[in-house]
Amino acid sequence: MQDRLLPPAPASLLQGLEGLAAALEVVQPLRARHRAQLPGEVARLSEWLTTARDELPRDYLSRPALLSAYLYYFLPWNLFRQGRLLAGLDLQLAAGARIVDVGAGPFTFALALWLTRPDLRSVPLNYLALDRAAAALGAGRRLWEQVAAGSVWKVDGSAQPAGARALPPADLLVLANVLNEVHKPGGGDREVDTDAAARLLERWGQSLAPGGRVLVIEPGTRPASRQLVMLRGRALELGWRVAAPCPHAERCPQSGIGRQPWCHFAFETARVPGWLEDLSRRADLAKERASLSFLLLEPGSPGAAPESGTSAGAGDDMPVRVVSGTFALPAGERGRYGCSARGLVLLVDRNDGTTAGPQSGDLVRVSWPADPPRDAKSGAAILRSGRLSSGTVRRARRTTRP
Numbered sequence: 001m002q003d004r005l006l007p008p009a010p011a012s013l014l015q016g017l018e019g020l021a022a023a024l025e026v027v028q029p030l031r032a033r034h035r036a037q038l039p040g041e042v043a044r045l046s047e048w049l050t051t052a053r054d055e056l057p058r059d060y061l062s063r064p065a066l067l068s069a070y071l072y073y074f075l076p077w078n079l080f081r082q083g084r085l086l087a088g089l090d091l092q093l094a095a096g097a098r099i100v101d102v103g104a105g106p107f108t109f110a111l112a113l114w115l116t117r118p119d120l121r122s123v124p125l126n127y128l129a130l131d132r133a134a135a136a137l138g139a140g141r142r143l144w145e146q147v148a149a150g151s152v153w154k155v156d157g158s159a160q161p162a163g164a165r166a167l168p169p170a171d172l173l174v175l176a177n178v179l180n181e182v183h184k185p186g187g188g189d190r191e192v193d194t195d196a197a198a199r200l201l202e203r204w205g206q207s208l209a210p211g212g213r214v215l216v217i218e219p220g221t222r223p224a225s226r227q228l229v230m231l232r233g234r235a236l237e238l239g240w241r242v243a244a245p246c247p248h249a250e251r252c253p254q255s256g257i258g259r260q261p262w263c264h265f266a267f268e269t270a271r272v273p274g275w276l277e278d279l280s281r282r283a284d285l286a287k288e289r290a291s292l293s294f295l296l297l298e299p300g301s302p303g304a305a306p307e308s309g310t311s312a313g314a315g316d317d318m319p320v321r322v323v324s325g326t327f328a329l330p331a332g333e334r335g336r337y338g339c340s341a342r343g344l345v346l347l348v349d350r351n352d353g354t355t356a357g358p359q360s361g362d363l364v365r366v367s368w369p370a371d372p373p374r375d376a377k378s379g380a381a382i383l384r385s386g387r388l389s390s391g392t393v394r395r396a397r398r399t400t401r402p
């Protein structure tokens with residue numbers, strides 16, 4: 001199991017993103033007029049994909065100008081986000097594993113995995129991209145030829161609307177940035193629809209091979225995270241297991257409901273290539289941080305009881321997932337929030353100026369005091385570094401359920 005969920009972007013990913021501009025020039029060349037219009041199209045599509053989702057045209061990736069906007073802006077940013085996650089996530093992909101990517105767009109997940117995990121390049125994997133937009137799949141196929149020519153992976157695409165037929169058998173089912181478009185299991189500003197989530201889980205479970213998993217990745221926004229939290233709750237009720245990121249199977253303390261924080265992971269974007277920074281700036285979408293929410297789910301065995309939470313009591317070795325960046329506190333201390341079976345935790349240590357301490361996504365183990373003080377702002381239990389195992393924060397060996 002990986003020590004960290006979000007290790008720094010590997011060199012192969014940064015190099016791949018640098019080279020993507022040239023590959024896109026081949027796959028989706030732009031005339032001078034279209035190049036000049038690109039930032040405006042990116043801004044328009046960004047609004048549709050975020051704040052004005054109800055206006056998003058159904059066939060947006062079949063329209064050349066919007067497909068170009070997606071390929072030149074959204075694809076590289078999604079590669080960066082997904083790459084950060086895939087660098088550390090233990091996906092257990094063995095030779096012959098079948099990855100089915102629902103709402104795949106231009107093969108984003110395959111490209112992210114290829115760029116991020118050079119160790120998997122010699123492992124024969126099967127990747128099937130499903131999407132209703134044939135134009136996006138076509139662009140993905142051409143891009144794959146540019147980026148991973150001669151690869152041993154078997155990569156294919158099939159144009160079909162989600163839900164039209166049963167999902168093909170899969171060892172890893174991927175849904176990245178599509179839950180809102182393909183399915184509407186509730187959450188966000190809508191009423192939570194747990195029935196839709198149950199139907200979705202049943203459909204996914206039917207396609208999974210024994211030991212198979214579902215990876216759902218969404219933007220790190222409050223509405224998207226709320227949807228995932230609702231899906232997680234239903235999955236646990238139905239006997240599924242959350243392999244990541246949760247360190248427990250209790251109620252989520254970051255539901256995003258009301259004033260509660262929402263579960264997401266954010267990271268710096270300082271190392272993205274200049275061409276992408278430049279386009280982002282011209283579209284008025286420059287960003288210093290990128291974020292995502294995700295769930296890696298495993299179906300329970302038939303007839304198994306629903307997963308129960310951890311039973312860690314006072315003084316136990318309690319796993320805590322760090323879910324925020326580090327921030328300064330008064331009197332030379334610093335903190336970061338963590339998620340535990342006993343709710344939100346504020347991990348505090350002294351800023352000695354030399355060690356970074358645990359980072360967003362890390363799993364640490366803490367010794368739980370009998371009656372910890374509470375943070376007035378968040379209600380989180382305050383745990384000082386003396387309470388972290390080994391005297392200082394140490395990264396745990398497992399990132400999945402203890």
Ligand SMILES: C[S@@+](CC[C@H](N)C(=O)[O-])C[C@H]1O[C@@H](n2cnc3c(N)ncnc32)[C@H](O)[C@@H]1O
Pocket residue numbers: 061074075078102103104105106108109130131132133136160161162163175176177178181182
């Ligand atoms: C925001 S894009 C995400 C693409 C890719 N997964 C990524 O992360 O970059 C959403 C994709 O879902 C596809 N899509 C939306 N609704 C769909 C449906 N009902 N059936 C199949 N594909 C759908 C769109 O065509 C689009 O390619």
